[in-house]
Structure formats: C-alpha cells, structure tokens
Amino acid sequence: MPLIDTHCHLDFPDFDEDRNQLLQNCRELGIRQLIIPGVCQKDWQRVINMADNESCLFPALGIHPCFVEEHGESSLELLKSFLFNQPRVLAVGETGLDFFIKDYNESRQRFFFEQQVETAKVAARPLILHVRKAHDQVSSTLKKTGFNHRGIVHCYSGSYQQASRYLDLGFKLGIGGVITYPRSTRLHKIVRDLPLDSFVLETDAPDIPPFGKEKQRNSPESLTRIFDSFTEFRKESKSKVMDTLLDNTISLFPELKE
Numbered sequence: 001m002p003l004i005d006t007h008c009h010l011d012f013p014d015f016d017e018d019r020n021q022l023l024q025n026c027r028e029l030g031i032r033q034l035i036i037p038g039v040c041q042k043d044w045q046r047v048i049n050m051a052d053n054e055s056c057l058f059p060a061l062g063i064h065p066c067f068v069e070e071h072g073e074s075s076l077e078l079l080k081s082f083l084f085n086q087p088r089v090l091a092v093g094e095t096g097l098d099f100f101i102k103d104y105n106e107s108r109q110r111f112f113f114e115q116q117v118e119t120a121k122v123a124a125r126p127l128i129l130h131v132r133k134a135h136d137q138v139s140s141t142l143k144k145t146g147f148n149h150r151g152i153v154h155c156y157s158g159s160y161q162q163a164s165r166y167l168d169l170g171f172k173l174g175i176g177g178v179i180t181y182p183r184s185t186r187l188h189k190i191v192r193d194l195p196l197d198s199f200v201l202e203t204d205a206p207d208i209p210p211f212g213k214e215k216q217r218n219s220p221e222s223l224t225r226i227f228d229s230f231t232e233f234r235k236e237s238k239s240k241v242m243d244t245l246l247d248n249t250i251s252l253f254p255e256l257k258e
C-alpha cells in the first residue's frame, strides 16, 4: 500500500524521542516517502541533514508566513543558495500568506511570499503553500507572476471556487487530518466533487491530529487513517484512489518515482 506523506514536520523536536521508531512504523504501514518542509532558516540545515541520512525523507525549504518577522533579505539569499546546491530539495515551502493569525503584517508577508515565488521560479521548483484567509490573494499573485512550476496548497481550507482557481494554475490540494472531522462538511464536498487528480495526502504532523485524537501529538502514521477517510468520499475503489494519489504526487515531484 504505497502512500506518500507530502507534508510532515518530522524534524521538529516533538519527534526526537521516537523518530526512528516512527519511520520504521511508516515503512510497515506502506508510507514509503515523506516530504519535510522547513519553515525557518534556522531549521533548514537540520532538515537537509535528516534527509541525507534517510532515503525516504525529502526536504523542502521555505520561510513560513507566520515566521517572517524572524527573517531578512539575507535569508532569501541563503534559501537560493540551498536550492542551487542541494538537488534533493524538492520544493520551496512552506511559504504563503496567513491572514488568520493575530496582528499579522500583511506587507511583510507579501514581500516574503512574492520573493519566494520568484526564487521557486528561477530554481525551477514547485511551491508548498500555507494559506489561511488569503486564497484569493495567493492565487492572484501566482497568476500575475506567471508561476508555472505547480505545487501543493497544503491543508486546503478554502472554497470550491478557490480550489478550482488553484487547479487551473496546476496546483494540487493537500488533504490531511481535517477530513476525519464530521464537521468538515465543506471540505468533504470538495473531496467528493473535484476530480481525483486534484489531491495529494499529508499529515502535517505534529499538528492537526485526526478526529478523536485532539490535543495529542499527530504522527505520520495517521496517513493511513486520512487515506481511509478520503476514500469514503470517493466513488472509485480503494486501489484506484491509492494509485491515482501516488501518480498525482509523482507528477509534481518526479524524484519520488521508484
């Protein structure tokens, strides 16, 4: 049962105690690869080192919109040099806009996001996007800049119309633990109604634990539960869903083909 976790923060200290055991459990569950997005400059080298030591881990590097205050122009230069010198870095991210957090600095977030879109363009990498309350702004930036290296809108939370706009730009929607909650009716409808090639799966561990495990640390092992929940909203057979999700992920990141 080959699954790929397209968004997992396995580098976070939350996993220092049992990281190797978790990776072993993942292998047994058929979770064959994981993408680890770095969210801050100080974490990038850690993510690279971890992925260098485990062939199933693939790094992405970016400046998360919630952490733009901790970064400057030199961070953007450093990001570029990582991308040009580290071929295993699959994507730029996570990056994006988050207008949900308190007292956010819109112009600073926009600056770092637009710069990272440019960086992804010159480095020819897809984007891993974190977007809250800013889907229209993000999709119009992508359109305006003519960005055509595609990517993932991680933990997708927007409307059906906003989803269609991302799909038109070649992006896929990252579906994670939110799908397991009975109250996520808007997301359930999106998963039911859009074509199967619109989606990839993710856990966002240690965040977003599935329904019934609220307040616990999430783990990449929950990807199998997310997959099961996803299939409940699709008419296709489980094996067809699994094959297509794998193809969708590999279409964005050919490096994951085995």
Ligand SMILES: [Zn+2]
Residues within 6 Å of the ligand: 007, 009, 037, 094, 204
């Ligand atoms: Zn994340």
